[in-house]
Amino acid sequence: MIRLVRGEFRKLFTTKLWLWMLLGGIAMTAMFLGFTIAFDGAEGNPQPPLSTPEGQRNLFGSVSGAGVLALILGIIAVTGEFRHQTVTPTFLATPHRGRVVIGKLITYALAGIGYGAVVLAFAIGFAFVFTSARGIDLSLSADGVPEALAGVVAGIAVYTVLGVGVGALVRNQIAAIVGALVYLFVIEAFVAALPTIRDYYQYFPGGANAALTGTSQPGVELLSPWQGGLLLLAYGVVFATAGTRLAVRRDVS
Structure with a gap:
């Protein structure tokens, strides 16, 4: 497994995609903040004032929005193999397909943690x-802020893993990326905004991520951070x- 993870990291750093995604996440974070x-x-x-702990949790919690690029990075990790037809030699080198996918999951979970840590470090300095x-005193030790910071990194890492899973399920790169973006920016936004179904938003990935980072949203009830x-x-x-499971069972040709 260690060999597989090393190989996946070599694949990841062979191209500049990871760098562009990281720069994109930093740019997105700068815009949000x-x-x-x-x-x-x-x-x-x-939104609550930034002079309050709640406002500061919201400020740093907004960094989790950069997770969408980590999600796309995870999707491309798998769909790129099919798009460029490198999946066959990959599976021939390691006939146990499940180990290949698990290797990608481990690799991109670690990459997601690194991605989140770098983006968060930029966010702290920027903020x-x-x-x-503007004369506002920020505190990284205020009520719930340390938990929000940890939640941002954890959430981005999970979104990267989600991307790998989605990529393995869909395989078509364009369909997977477009579908993920439509879900995040249209479906979840629609659920969070429509009063009749707003209460269910807390059970969606976006709502769970908001709860994890301690972010509050006007008119939207969220779970507790641990939930x-x-x-x-x-x-x-x-x-x-x-x-x-699907990667193990279906034809790759």
Whole structure:
């Protein structure tokens, strides 16, 4: 298994895709934080002030939005093998297909942790610079903020694993990526916004991730952080298991 994980890391760093995804995550984080800080205290803004622990949890929790790029990275890890027809020699080198997929899951879980840590480190530096300019004191030890920081990294890692699972299930790269983006930005947003079904949002991956990071959303009830973390982890395990089983059983040609 160690050999497989090393091989997957070599594949990951062979191209610059990981770097572009990381830079994209940093850019997305800067945009999220910039808007949050710029509109803090503005009239009509329903978000809590950044001077409160709740506001600071929301500020850092928004970093988890960069997880969408980690999800795409995980999808491409599998679908790229089929798109470029490298999956056959990969499975020939390691005939036990399940071990190949498990190797990818381990590799990209670790990559997701690294991705989340780097993006979060950037977010902390960015937030301190721009909140200080506005006279706002941030604290990384305020109520729930350390848990929110840990939740961001954990959530991004799980989203990367989800991506590997989705890629193994769908195989078609364009369909998998477009489907994932439609789900995240259309379906989940629709569920969170529609009053008649809003209460169910807490059980969706996005709602579980928001709960894990301690993020509050006006009008939306969320699970407790530990419940959200377990639910999000369960989604990751289910998709990873389903993707592994399907990769073992179906034809790769």
